[in-house]
Amino acid sequence: MANEFFSHLRTFSEADWLAAVEELQPAIHKVDQDAVRIWFRFYPLELRLYIEQAEDRKELERELNLQGKYMLENSIDTSHHFLYGHRYWKSVKAAVNEEAASFKGDAKPTLVELIKAVAANSAKNAGVDTTLVTAISTVGLATFNQVGADEFQKTPGEVAKPSGAMSGSANSVAAAREKDDSQGVFGFLKTVDKKYTVAFTSEDYSGKFKVYDDQEITQAAGQDRSRDWKSLDKRCWQGPIPIECTAAACGTCWVGVLGGKEKLDPVHRRERYNVKLQGYNQPEEERPYLRLACQARAHGNVTLVIPPWNGVFGRQIYKNVEELELAPATTSAKHLRETIAAGTKAVAEDGSAVENGKASE
Numbered sequence: 001m002a003n004e005f006f007s008h009l010r011t012f013s014e015a016d017w018l019a020a021v022e023e024l025q026p027a028i029h030k031v032d033q034d035a036v037r038i039w040f041r042f043y044p045l046e047l048r049l050y051i052e053q054a055e056d057r058k059e060l061e062r063e064l065n066l067q068g069k070y071m072l073e074n075s076i077d078t079s080h081h082f083l084y085g086h087r088y089w090k091s092v093k094a095a096v097n098e099e100a101a102s103f104k105g106d107a108k109p110t111l112v113e114l115i116k117a118v119a120a121n122s123a124k125n126a127g128v129d130t131t132l133v134t135a136i137s138t139v140g141l142a143t144f145n146q147v148g149a150d151e152f153q154k155t156p157g158e159v160a161k162p163s164g165a166m167s168g169s170a171n172s173v174a175a176a177r178e179k180d181d182s183q184g185v186f187g188f189l190k191t192v193d194k195k196y197t198v199a200f201t202s203e204d205y206s207g208k209f210k211v212y213d214d215q216e217i218t219q220a221a222g223q224d225r226s227r228d229w230k231s232l233d234k235r236c237w238q239g240p241i242p243i244e245c246t247a248a249a250c251g252t253c254w255v256g257v258l259g260g261k262e263k264l265d266p267v268h269r270r271e272r273y274n275v276k277l278q279g280y281n282q283p284e285e286e287r288p289y290l291r292l293a294c295q296a297r298a299h300g301n302v303t304l305v306i307p308p309w310n311g312v313f314g315r316q317i318y319k320n321v322e323e324l325e326l327a328p329a330t331t332s333a334k335h336l337r338e339t340i341a342a343g344t345k346a347v348a349e350d351g352s353a354v355e356n357g358k359a360s361e
Ligand code: FES
Pocket: 242, 243, 244, 245, 246, 247, 248, 249, 250, 251, 252, 253, 254, 292, 293, 294, 295
């Protein structure tokens, strides 16, 4: 039964999953509406299927510049740590397993029907409203679809008790993400010296740092020396956000914006162009929930989630970037960083010059 269920799930494409996530938005509490969209960008099905077909994983990692933990098998119980519904994971996991066990191959339910069934059962198991578990139920089914029945059933489903900014009610967490730091009694007189807070979370660490109005997020992150970030994630060589080129070229700094996306600068041409090459499936919005942190300037408090991996796979996976030309010398982020560190001039992937980590217009 579980194998038939898996086969049925595999009939749906990444586009089908994304469409289901959008159709279900009204049934999802506000706190997890963008969070579930972000999860599906962090774990794209098309990339997963491409990886499954590879004969040589090491060669593929080199080809796609894959760094970090990009396979869901390593994080079945944790990849969704940034969803409010993460706290109900054990109930969701049980509901997905029940759905798989009782699946009848001739039924052919749609994705939305399956998600609603799992959400209803999860809500009953957890004793909460379905709006709190619909997003995490979608993630539960998508995780089953990626890792298969055996791997999915292997993990205990235990999750840590919510703490810090995630410890309140769904309404209070959503409301807190919208607030900006007070600028004091004379705040109206301040201009560039306004200061805000960037809250961040990853699978392995979380925290906050300050950002000046109109400052790039990675530049502000680089000033946070409160911990040895590199010991937590080797991609974090300057602050808590993984970084390489600071010029939109490598994709290392991609982040999901859980709160405050409207307080970031609009996406500029270079970011839009290079994210397509990187393959991150950034929505075509002026201020989307998926950004390159080295290109995003803050104008208020924002809440970010850092994915545990990065890569460059737009051309191979989505094949919609044929008209874009990669400059071979800059496809290696390491090479680009070395070039920048040497103070010499490099060429960004859109053909513009890069000096000292900044692409000139
Ligand atoms: S550090 Fe932002 S794209 Fe390279």
